[in-house]
Amino acid sequence: MTEAMLNSNLYDAIIVGSGAGGGMAAYNLTKAGAKCLMLEAGGWYDAARDSKWLEWVYDAPHRAGASATQPFGGFEAVVGGWEIAGEPYSNAPGSDWMWFRSRMLGGRTNAWGRISLRNGPYDFKPYSRDGKGFDWPISYEDLAPYYDKTEELIGVFGSAEGMENLPDGKFLPPPAPRCYELVVQRACKSLHIPCIPSRLAVLTRPLNGRPACHYVAQCERSCRLGSNFSSPATLLFPARETGNLEIRSHAMVREVLTGPDGRATGVSYIDKKSGQEVQARAKVVVLAASACETARLLLNSRSPHHPNGLANSSGMVGKYLMDSVMSDVNGFFPSLMDLPPHNEDGVGGMHLYMPWWNYRRQRELPFSRGYHIEFDGGRRGMPGLGVLNGSERFLGEGYGLALKQKSRRLYGSFINFHGRGEMIPNRESYCEIDGNAVDQWGIPTLKFHFQWGEEEIQMARHMQETFLEIIQAAGGQVIASSEPAKTGGISRGGQAIHEVGGARMGSDPETSVLNPHCQAWDCKNLFVADGAPFVSLADKNPTLTILALAWRTSEYITAQVRAQNV
């Protein structure tokens, strides 16, 4: 599927990475008439052809079970993972960061959870609010128009709630709640915890030529019909129709090339199929390789003009790495046993969720930021190998007819709660080039340093307590939680696959990599369009903000090019 490998074109822009940020940059720049080259380190992926949509588990190899190389099993539209052969990384002593990398067209947007939450006004100015972390150089008002446009393009369902720091969007109607979700909502009501329609990039009405959802709970397989948002179907393929986008897959970028004046002239990449090093030239370079990969690229792009790596005169490249705080508890709910059989699939994600509800009580709590609660369970989704795992305590012991009868009764009576919370960026969390270590193409690799702060641990503990309260209020019993005790069952850094930061934006070139338009302070024709520019990571999942920010950055690039400023 790759296009011709060698050409001496001078492109208007090279975009590194084809996920949410790269896809949005390509969509906007090509529509503005720019000739773009997109480089993707992985292979081609087109859900209309490659998705496992509707495939039954018993027809899949190994029942689509997970393995080291397929951490999410055989159905999910994932090529990549936390470990990739030939692409190592390391951790400093005391760190156990997990670095997820996607190696496919569209990156993680093929399999992601489609949760599309706007950052609110507080989320852009956290330092001003509680004196911790840092403010963004932009405000909610700066990004709001781009959230509007992004939602109208990709399609996001939700409900207008008018809640504090939870801006409503341009929503499609939300799907009706599932049975088990209503049980949880009723419990939340008694605890004064809001439980509202979730906000997912799934079409509940046809939009822009894409059909509405067919409700088989398989978004993670990527949608064969394009009824949810993914970069290839929603952005890249339409961008190619302009005739302005050339996409090369299997293109692993080694470094950004710069000229004697320090400006970017293009990139050097390895064509993974031939093993050849190829150079491509462009007037503008946009990095959207994912936060840490973008930082790695910058650090590996050393030149006399940029001796510490490109755009790194501040020394801030790789710094203030963040990931969402996660903690989980699973519950068993006797009231869900022996229900009349029913189809509980719905969309490929939750229909209800709990946004952070304690802004007014924040000073009484031992942590300064918020989290939201996601939950799944019931009879939602096709049974996988783990459908009754861990239920031993309730299956009772033994075997035989009693086990079988109990299994049938217990199916659908479990609900799992997952917290997603805000991490305050800290100095101890960063990545750097790992001495002389290299990957299979000889590209220097990353070493990670990562520490949760005490507030994150306290937050995870609070999650555990809250989940327990909800489970009890809903008449359930806790069956498993993620190793609570000391650490509140907190996840490992990188496990949420929400890693952001590493090339943060700011208003001061001394303390930031990018200006408020995601343009490198040190290199005018270099831009970043993924999660690397994030200054903080709200509890809101980052993809919608990556998309909106990339749209804003693309418009700025177009305006600057037209004004001949870059």
Place this chain on the structure above:
Amino acid sequence: MEEKNSPNRTLRFQRRAILKMMMAAPLAGWMPLASLAAEVAKAMPGSSVAGEHASDGAADTYQPKVLNPHEWRTIQVLSDCILPADENSGSATEAGVPEFLDDWLDYQRGELLTEIQYGLTWLDVECRRAFHRDFVDCTSGQQEQILDRIAYPHKAAPEDVRVVVFFGHLRDLVLGGYYTSEMGIRDLPYLGNEPQASWQGCPAPVLAKLGLI
């Protein structure tokens, strides 16, 4: 597991053919794909498989990949001890669980395979000690007598802990294999994977049972 002979084969073939058609469909626009999806919905309603209770498995044709003939025989008997047939559905063997287990062990290898082989050997050793024959040759009463030692962690003797863990893992695998088989999915029953024109939410009888209306 994929190409096994079963009464469902025709239906499955049909479904595959439709999926293949979808894969071959031109990218010209979304609507043709959407109408194909409607065809898929028409071609695979839950009711079309309702009358089917026959074997899911293919014990006659499957060639085990990692288990030797004796282990294979033991796994079949053991799987059916864990999930026997009842008035609703067939046994683990009828659902193809042994084939799944052998394939899964081949796929995972390593410690899991070692643990399962250890457990199977233990069963024979204990059966020979008590009844002078292998597990598979014991009466069902004798098999139960041995299994009762390891299937109830709270009652198990401390020296049996390793084989208790084995049995717990095997039971999880048998449950996973059974309830991801076509027979098991109907037994639960899981009624999804059926494309819907719209989403209706929680049905009234369930709402009533949950006290939500």
